[in-house]
Amino acid sequence: MALAVCLVITLAVSAAHCGSHTLLYHITIVSAPTTGVPQYSIIMYVDGVQYGRYNSDIRQAETSIPSLRELSKHIEKQTQYVQEYEMSQRHKLKFLIGFYNNTKSDRDTHIYQSRLACELHDDGTIGGYQEIAFDGKALLIFDKENVTYVPVTQEAEIVAQLWNKHYDSTNTKLYMENDCIEHLKLYLPYISTDLERKVPPNVKVSNSESESGTKLHCRVYGFYPRDVEVKWIKNGRDEIHSEEAAQILPNPDGTYQIRVSVGVTPEGGATYSCHIDHSSLEKPLVVKFEPNNGRYLYIIISVIVTLLLLLLPFALGLCIYRKRKTKGIYFNIKISLY
Known part of the structure; x- marks a missing residue:
C-alpha cells in the first residue's frame, strides 16, 4: 500500500514571544x-x-x-x-x-x-x-x-x-x-x-493546463528564516484556497522554498496575484500573474505554418497548371500566324 504521510502535527513552529x-x-x-x-x-x-x-x-x-x-x-x-x-x-x-x-x-x-x-x-x-x-x-x-x-x-x-x-x-x-x-x-x-539572519524570498509565478483545468503556481524560494505565508488573491481581495497541502522544504544552502498551487476558472477581466509575507520584508510582496501571451502567439504561428504547408502542394499544382495552359495558348496563336 502506498504510504501518504499525513502530518497532523505540523512542522511549523509558532513565533516565540518577545524575549522567550x-x-x-x-x-x-x-x-x-x-x-x-x-x-x-x-x-x-x-x-x-x-x-x-x-x-x-x-x-x-x-x-x-x-x-x-x-x-x-x-x-x-x-x-x-x-x-x-x-x-x-x-x-x-x-x-x-x-x-x-x-x-x-x-x-x-x-x-x-x-x-x-x-x-x-x-x-x-x-x-x-x-x-x-x-x-x-x-x-x-x-x-x-x-x-x-x-x-x-x-x-x-x-x-x-x-x-x-x-x-x-x-x-x-x-x-x-x-x-x-x-x-x-x-x-x-x-x-x-x-x-x-533574514534573507528575502525570490518569487516566480506560472501556470499549467490540464484536462481538469488551469492551475496557477507560486514558487517562493531562497528565504530565511523558515516561517512564511503564501497565498493567491483574486481581483485584489478574494483569497483562493489551495486544495493541496504546501510544504516548506529546505535548500542545500540553509534557505527554504515552498510552492503554492491553486485551481482557477479563467474569467474575463479577472486578475490573480501571489501574496508573500515574510519577516525579511517590510511589507507583503505582491506578484501579479500575467498570462503567457507568448505561448498563445507560438500556438497561432504553429497553426499558420501548418496550414501553409498543407496548402503548398495545391498552390504549386495550380501554378504549374496555369503555366502549361498559358504555353498552350501561346503555341496555338503562333501557329495560326503562319
Missing part, C-alpha cells in the same frame, strides 16, 4: 520501510529555525548550523541518546498498533508522531508541551502541571488511561524542565546570529 525561546523535537516513526521516508526521524528546532536532525538512514545527529559544529562532543552524546530513545518510541508505536488492531487491520503501515518542546520565558520561568498523533490523527496531549496525558478526543480516553498506566509521565516532565532547557541555553549563544 523554544526548543522543539519533532519525532516520526513509520512501522514499515517506505521509499523516501526514514523509519525513524527527529528534526530539531530553536525558535522555529531548524538546527539539527537525526534519522535511521544517516544514524547520527547532524546540525545544519555551522557554528554548532564546535559542540562535536555534545552532538556525539545526542547521537547515543536518540538511538536509545528510538527503542522506547518504537515500543509506543507497537502499543498503539496493538490497541487499534481491530479497527485498523486494513492498514499495513502505521505512523507515530510526537512533538515535544520546552520553553524558556524572558522572566526566567519555564514551560513545555508534548502532542502525540497516530496514523494522521491527534491522540494525546501532555498535561505538565498534572503530570499526565489527556485525550484529544473522546474515543482516545481509553488509550490515555492505558498510556498513563504503561508509561511514566514523570520522565517527560523532568526532561522538559531540565535536559531540554539546558540544551536550549547551550545552543542560544551559538545560533543567535542565525536567529537574527
Whole structure:
C-alpha cells in the first residue's frame, strides 16, 4: 500500500514571544520501510529555525548550523541518546498498533508522531508541551502541571488511561524542565546570529493546463528564516484556497522554498496575484500573474505554418497548371500566324 504521510502535527513552529525561546523535537516513526521516508526521524528546532536532525538512514545527529559544529562532543552524546530513545518510541508505536488492531487491520503501515518542546520565558520561568498523533490523527496531549496525558478526543480516553498506566509521565516532565532547557541555553549563544539572519524570498509565478483545468503556481524560494505565508488573491481581495497541502522544504544552502498551487476558472477581466509575507520584508510582496501571451502567439504561428504547408502542394499544382495552359495558348496563336 502506498504510504501518504499525513502530518497532523505540523512542522511549523509558532513565533516565540518577545524575549522567550523554544526548543522543539519533532519525532516520526513509520512501522514499515517506505521509499523516501526514514523509519525513524527527529528534526530539531530553536525558535522555529531548524538546527539539527537525526534519522535511521544517516544514524547520527547532524546540525545544519555551522557554528554548532564546535559542540562535536555534545552532538556525539545526542547521537547515543536518540538511538536509545528510538527503542522506547518504537515500543509506543507497537502499543498503539496493538490497541487499534481491530479497527485498523486494513492498514499495513502505521505512523507515530510526537512533538515535544520546552520553553524558556524572558522572566526566567519555564514551560513545555508534548502532542502525540497516530496514523494522521491527534491522540494525546501532555498535561505538565498534572503530570499526565489527556485525550484529544473522546474515543482516545481509553488509550490515555492505558498510556498513563504503561508509561511514566514523570520522565517527560523532568526532561522538559531540565535536559531540554539546558540544551536550549547551550545552543542560544551559538545560533543567535542565525536567529537574527533574514534573507528575502525570490518569487516566480506560472501556470499549467490540464484536462481538469488551469492551475496557477507560486514558487517562493531562497528565504530565511523558515516561517512564511503564501497565498493567491483574486481581483485584489478574494483569497483562493489551495486544495493541496504546501510544504516548506529546505535548500542545500540553509534557505527554504515552498510552492503554492491553486485551481482557477479563467474569467474575463479577472486578475490573480501571489501574496508573500515574510519577516525579511517590510511589507507583503505582491506578484501579479500575467498570462503567457507568448505561448498563445507560438500556438497561432504553429497553426499558420501548418496550414501553409498543407496548402503548398495545391498552390504549386495550380501554378504549374496555369503555366502549361498559358504555353498552350501561346503555341496555338503562333501557329495560326503562319
